[in-house]
Amino acid sequence: MGSSIYSISSLSRRGFLRGAGVGATVAVLSACGANERSVTSSATPTKGGTLTVLTSDTDINWDPGRSQGMAVTSLALVHRRLTSWRIVQGKEAKVVPDLATDTGKASNGGRTWTFTLKDGLVAEDGSPITSTQIRHGVERTFTASLAGGLGYHKTLLDGTSGYTGPYKGQHLKSIETPDDKTIIFHLKAPFGDWPWIVSMPAFAPVPLGDNPTTYTRKPVASGPYRVADYKQGVAATLKRNPKWTPSSDDVRTALPDTIVFSLGQESSVVAQRLIDDSADDHNSFGADMAPPARLPQVTSNPQAKARLAVGSAGPLQYLAINVERVKDIKVRQAIAYAVDRKAAATALGGEIGAAPATTYITPGIPGRQEYNLYPESTEKAQKLLNGTNVGQLVLLVSNDEGTMALAQAVGQALQKANLSVKINPVENETWVEKVTQSDGSDYDLTIASWNPDYPSANANLQPLFASSEIGSGGFNLGRYHNAEVDKMLSDVAALPMDEAKEKWAQIDRRIAQDVPVVPLVYRRNAFLHGSGVSGFFVNPFPAYPNYLVVGAQGR
Known part of the structure; x- marks a missing residue:
């Protein structure tokens, strides 16, 4: 169920980091303080008009x-x-x-x-x-x-x-x-x-008698908009559904008369259009995260900077430790102490790109509690490793730019603790197969990203740590199997949501004691919008704009 965390027209929980800019942009971004601005647009919400969503997706599945x-x-x-x-x-x-x-x-x-x-x-x-x-x-x-x-x-x-x-x-x-x-x-x-x-x-309701082969192009709307026109690879146009009743819907404001998804747009070109904010682009926003290479241009331009919505936190980027190969808990604890989260954040663009992470439950999820069992300490890591022959650790990663930057930061931090690390970059498809389908014999460490499908700590913890999620496409990349934790996950999942909140935080800490995963950073997602767009903000969860309340207006 994987997809890039940069696109939000087809979001899923399993996001793999793509193309995070590094190098010369880092110092510029850190100095600009783009994340200090308000994360909401200032345009007045107005009913009517046309809102355009600029996306790199070439298709939208409406089924x-x-x-x-x-x-x-x-x-x-x-x-x-x-x-x-x-x-x-x-x-x-x-x-x-x-x-x-x-x-x-x-x-x-x-x-x-x-x-x-x-x-x-x-x-x-x-x-x-x-x-x-x-x-x-x-x-x-x-x-x-x-x-x-x-x-x-x-x-x-x-x-x-x-x-x-x-x-x-x-x-x-x-x-x-x-x-x-x-x-x-x-x-x-x-x-x-x-x-x-x-x-x-x-x-969602689907009328009986539907054709499953064509419903993605001709869905029957129950929401405020209907699919009025669809041109493959070009655009999808939504018009108002006259049968929708606003009095029955408390979450959708349905401000625009028309919403156009402009497909197949190159993200760098989209960013430049939104920076320029000319013509119809003032009523547009980018569905993809703003390219890091464009961010210095954005943050040096006061008008564009005011239209950059940046979340305070977002998806978890983490280092999974294969507990079937790295069996000594002291070694895993040493790795956790050795990791330099600030360096990891810097590798992804500094303050604007990521925030240091210490918990498995991501910010914005009900019941999350802040803690840090393993604050950075090379000295503690070295002490734990004293007299232990660990051997070379294989860090298997997808070979995209952002993940490679994180891998380098992790490798350098572990080397300071006298741990030898070999980074093994592979194509993303190969990486997915080796970490989710194989027996785990190809890696000691790996780097991944997780964005839960729904706002519950269960969606953070069960997929990453339940023993049932090892192999066969599961995402327990640390290959962590603990009968006590499995029972805790099952028992708390059975509780009403309000009763479960505090217990999820306890499970978070309990898993951290075994160190199957080291949190690295919470990705800070950044999105650009035009000056006429209202209701545009980015929360820690879902770390993407809420399409249901976005509006457009004329100049």
Whole structure:
């Protein structure tokens, strides 16, 4: 489910660092203090006009069954779900009702969840939005041709083994629709984060009788916008959906009359256009992160700098230690003490590029607690290693510029602690295979990035540290297996969200004691927008703009 963390039209949790600028730009960026500016646009929110989203993507998939998109990006303009996220500047993300009247009622010890739809919901084609359409939307994700979307529900719902979708008349017994407004989900085990799960694209209504091969181009909208025109590789144009009722929707402001996704745009060219802020570009923003090579030009220009939204933190970049090869915990602790997080941040552009990281749970996630078990100390690292023959450590990394810069910073810090490190750069596809599919024999250390799919600490911790996530495409890159931690993860996942918050922080610290991963930095995502764009800000989570509240206006 991987994709670059630089594009947000198809965001996923597994982001691999791409093209982070290094070298001459670092000193300039650090000195400019771009992150000191407000991260929100100053334009007055105005209803109407055309908003343009400039993206390097050459295609946008509008089929919710195949989407990995977050609840605040492109797909959510067209498709509503049972719940959504309330993203307010400076506040933690909150799960809120969307199509449903509430965030779900749990019963049967947390194994059963019931949702009731709001009154008067109507789709773009004039048909009532029903519980059966939502069930169909979920069931069709089990069809082989619709693989690739976020699939948490596939492992959480009961009785899904062998199920291949609804198109031959088969339905999941674990999803009940006793009437048009009620939908009931039966889970394999209690899961307190289910209200977050039903905010994912799969829980958008899809009318029965859809054609799964063409629905990505001709979706039936439940949100404030419909896909009015689509030109492959050129543009996707959204127009207002007249059947959408603002009184039923608390998260979408739907300010622009038209939203145009301009496809296949080169990010450096986009940055220059937004710096110039001429013609229609004043009502545009970049879907991709601002290229680091352009940032000195941005920060030296007061007008452009005022239109650079920079998050205070974001996705976690980390050093995974293969515990099956680096078995001595004292060696792993020494690595943690030896790592120079400030040098790692500098490698990614200084203050504007990244912030030093000390926890696995990322900023902006409810329940996160700040701590640092291993503050930088080369002396402590050397003391722990005294008399230990570690041998040469192989640091396997994807060979893109940003990851290589991090690898060099990590290697230099470990060498100061008398650890020998061999950096082994490979193509990204090879890296993914070696760290997620193989037996882990090719590396002692590796560098990766993680952005959770939804705002829960469970989405930070379970994918990275549950033993079930070792190999077979899982992302437990430290190959960490601890029965105590597995039980803690399972037990806390069963709790209601409010009860789980503090316990997630405790698990974060417990895992850190075993040092399967060393946090390096929280990536600071930076995005440019035109002077006519309103409601544009970047929170620590999701670390990307909230498309649902962005507006445009004339000069």
